[in-house]
Amino acid sequence: MRIATWNINSVRLRLPLVCKLLDEQAPDVLCLQETKVVDDSFPTAEFRDRGYTHIHMHGMKSYNGVAILSRLPFASVDVKHWCEKQDCRHVLATLPGGIEIHNLYIPAGGDVPDPAVNDKFAHKLRFLDEMRAWFPANRSKDRPMILVGDLNIAPLEQDVWSHRQLLDVVSHTPVEVEKLTALQRSLDWVDAVRRFVPDSEKLYTWWSYRSADWAASDRGRRLDHVWVTPPLAPALTGTRVLREARGWEPKPSDHVPVLVDLAL
């Protein structure tokens, strides 16, 4: 089973690139974030034509929005809301084998890493706290589950281009990293990508648009993740971060797809 996750920053504008990914990598399941479209306007036809007939989307006007496209049928689907908001950041579905997949778009958190003066950062921290409480209260680590998405946090030192220079930059501050790590530990989630790429090796999934030459400066961050619960860890066979997609023309996303293969 091949699982992919990609923040595409508008599914309508990026539709040709999403189709390119499906054609070239043939994931069984593709989780999208920042679809930026209401459900009635979601471009389902192009995906159905490619065999992705099972589509679970949850979108809103202009902002956020998540979707799961699948060639495999869903036994059930759901959406979850956090922080008393209806902002379309979390969908889940049950895949064959009883595997529950969670597709998340965690709040970016704004610019100032202080919850006292920045409501967006306070929202991000609360979102993490609520998830940290919900998962162990509602799910067992013995259940086969996959958690993917744009978590908007680069937890490891080699997940950013400069650990020292980003300690005060939202996405890599100690308080966020600690909360994400607490969430990860709560169900013994395994970082599927780091299973195959040593922690000592630089690895990024996002490069800012605000750079003259993203590839030359290479100031990236690993914001997009795939985690699995312990029952699925032995099934992991490989992973891929599709760095070249950052240069796909026209109009690349600032995030690239992350793919994980499981022998199931």
Add this chain to the structure above:
DNA sequence: ATGGTAGCGTAGCTA
């Protein structure tokens, strides 16, 4: 310390 780009939707917010 600042500004740089992108998408939505057509001003200004979000990233």
